[in-house]
Amino acid sequence: MTDIRFDGRVAIITGAGNGLGKDYALELARRGAKVVVNDLGGSGSGQGESHNAADLVVQEIRDAGGEAVANYDSVSTRAGGAAIVQTALDAFGKVDICINNAGFLRNARFEDLTDQQIDAIIDVHLKGAIYVAQPAYKAMRANGYGRFLFTGSASAMFGHAWQANYAAAKGGLMGLSHIVAIEGSAYGITSNLLMPTAQSRLAAEMDAGFMEIPAFAESVQGADYAASADRIEVPFNTPLVVYLVSEQCTSTHGIYSQNSGRYAKVRINAADGWVAPMGSTPPSAEDIAAHWDAITDPAVSHEPLTVYDEFTAERRHETLETGSNGIVRGQPGWNPQKIGLFVVL
Numbered sequence: 616m617t618d619i620r621f622d623g624r625v626a627i628i629t630g631a632g633n634g635l636g637k638d639y640a641l642e643l644a645r646r647g648a649k650v651v652v653n654d655l656g657g658s659g660s661g662q663g664e665s666h667n668a669a670d671l672v673v674q675e676i677r678d679a680g681g682e683a684v685a686n687y688d689s690v691s692t693r694a695g696g697a698a699i700v701q702t703a704l705d706a707f708g709k710v711d712i713c714i715n716n717a718g719f720l721r722n723a724r725f726e727d728l729t730d731q732q733i734d735a736i737i738d739v740h741l742k743g744a745i746y747v748a749q750p751a752y753k754a755m756r757a758n759g760y761g762r763f764l765f766t767g768s769a770s771a772m773f774g775h776a777w778q779a780n781y782a783a784a785k786g787g788l789m790g791l792s793h794i795v796a797i798e799g800s801a802y803g804i805t806s807n808l809l810m811p812t813a814q815s816r817l818a819a820e821m822d823a824g825f826m827e828i829p830a831f832a833e834s835v836q837g838a839d840y841a842a843s844a845d846r847i848e849v850p851f852n853t854p855l856v857v858y859l860v861s862e863q864c865t866s867t868h869g870i871y872s873q874n875s876g877r878y879a880k881v882r883i884n885a886a887d888g889w890v891a892p893m894g895s896t897p898p899s900a901e902d903i904a905a906h907w908d909a910i911t912d913p914a915v916s917h918e919p920l921t922v923y924d925e926f927t928a929e930r931r932h933e934t935l936e937t938g939s940n941g942i943v944r945g946q947p948g949w950n951p952q953k954i955g956l957f958v959v960l
């Protein structure tokens with residue numbers, strides 16, 4: 616396989632002054648990318664500001680012969696997002712890659728979360744990603760090429776106690792990435808979501824108070840850390856990131872997990888389910904209870920890639936399901952657009 620290179624490519628990496636973002640920036644620059652190193656320079660809980668974090672990474676890239684510029688704006692405001700993208704346009708003339716990575720934690724019990732803890736986390740992770748991605752998307756669209764990587768989290772996709780604010784924000788990024796992928800497909804733009812894992816300074820923000828929840832504590836205690844102790848490290852995430860934002864990778868609309876050197880696609884699946892008898896009469900709650908095993912059966916599942924795939928999935932039953940009115944479900948040629956039906960969610 617040919618080397619993955621980024622010569623002539625311009626990458627924005629938010630929160631690149633520490634941890635994961637720093638490693639992505641160093642590696643992309645080593646492989647030829649011109650990098651905008653954005654970092655507000657605050658603490659692991661998002662307090663304070665400093666130019667140091669971004670400056671040191673830019674210096675390290677330049678010392679190694681690479682090209683980089685620093686940006687110190689916060690992703691959490693629309694003006695900050697615009698300034699970050701403008702830094703790339705001013706310094707390098709375009710944007711090819713945008714890795715939305717900046718963030719911090721403010722963990723607490725769900726019922727104790729304050730407006731301040733909720734707003735700060737939604738602002739940096741969810742709104743921050745939108746504020747940077749919108750102007751970056753416009754710049755990419757103009758060039759007919761782009762690679763977005765949003766940073767999600769296993770806390771959102773699988774669950775973690777005392778992180779309701781964080782999981783809500785990170786879960787939102789999954790939806791955001793899906794839509795950017797769908798709309799961007801017309802303009803050579805891909806978008807994927809990463810669920811990284813690493814011992815970074817964010818680990819220091821993980822108050823173990825969540826161990827008060829028995830079922831969750833059992834899950835924490837059951838984890839086999841010993842086998843992966845020296846692999847819960849930042850550099851294990853970087854190869855996947857480099858591939859996902861490369862020209863070679865045309866996969867889009869995906870969610871990828873990295874944990875202790877295990878790389879895997881994470882899918883949103885719908886079970887094959889149970890189809891109610893045809894006709895305009897909905898089933899009863901008792902019908903739902905009676906078919907619960909089929910509704911939840913994991914044996915067969917489907918991966919809808921747009922809202923409308925849920926409709927076409929009904930065609931699976933066309934040989935099986937004939938309603939009381941004799942109409943076979945999922946007749947060939949059925950098309951929501953054709954009959955003027957769009958889904959309002």
Ligand SMILES: NC(=O)c1ccc[n+]([C@@H]2O[C@H](COP(=O)([O-])OP(=O)(O)OC[C@H]3O[C@@H](n4cnc5c(N)ncnc54)[C@H](O)[C@@H]3O)[C@@H](O)[C@H]2O)c1
Binds near residue numbers: 629661818
């Ligand atoms: N470390 C993990 O195991 C893990 C797991 C899942 C998701 N993540 C996510 O990965 C990303 C990187 O985390 P990390 O572990 O490298 O943490 P980190 O604290 O080492 O790095 C995050 C960087 O973001 C910067 N930042 C914070 N707020 C900012 C803002 N408003 N504008 C610009 N920069 C800002 C910080 O200054 C910091 O340098 C975060 O989004 C985090 O939620 C991390």
